[in-house]
Amino acid sequence: MSALIEAARDPDYPAQIVGVFSNKPDAPGLAAAATYNIPTAWRWHKDYPSRIGFELAIGDVLRLWRPDYICLAGFMRLFTPEFTKKWQGRMINIHPSLLPLHKGLHTHEQALADGVTEHGCTVHFVTAGMDEGQIIAQARVPVLPGDTAETLGARVLAEEHRIYPEALARLARGEVTFEG
Template identity: 45%
Template structure:
């Protein structure tokens, strides 16, 4: 089987990128990260890519007059890599609908909540303030609806009494580093797909909440 070509987009430290790099180097992911693209200069994620021998590319969004102009340039840069899968790993940009539709069914994001709960920002604080007993993270296919694409896999983290926002964030991030490589592994093995009726794994349609691990 030919290894799938993966492009990772990020805006910061790239801890999920590192989890993906580790999984590919260990042979768990039958794919190859061919490029890492950041919209911000000087971030740790680009350094992680260079350290792993991966092309580290910068496309500074501040140099573009509009969101649409940036997304057009980003799409051109990505398509030069001929990717099978695009992975958003802390990419802090809201993408235009045309861009998302171009990669529909082959672009993942990870969100720090049990979607559809707590779309958007400050998810850990919101879960604690709501008195929730559990929290977690979700990998999903990206669609034009923000944090609203079909769910692939979720990991649950219990919220113990007295847990701080920082502690919960750390616990969730540990789980992110497990389920993001897992979802990418499934895709690269041809086991995971997005169809008209939803997400399938090994030909079986997943529930709306995705696979729980």
């Protein structure tokens, strides 16, 4: 999220950040966005008896901000098929693995356990299936001898910060579209 905010500060960047939303009131991204005078909002997902109720609350915020795209970054909640269909082709996510490998959580641990020689990150369109959407961009990093989940994760994170703004820019310029 911070990498997207930084990229959007460049007057030549083809997108602007209209708001930052979290499902946690103490998310560091909310404070970071506020330092740039970007509107923020949060709704504690546990306050809602269902995912649909939570998504309706998100929808209320989105109607105020009127975004063209939703960029997920560390948002660890799965959306219903109805929500993802509404935002189909306009909601993207960054995932710390080379999809379709290592979906879900603990991707660095998965990569190390599988003995892969390279790992990385993927920007993809969000669909109803977890980490299954069309790939927009990927970056690869080598898995080095002696790597831990932390050392590997740090190299992957650096690439995430590089490719996420690039992928959003490509989407905003119409250079990539959802095929589905």
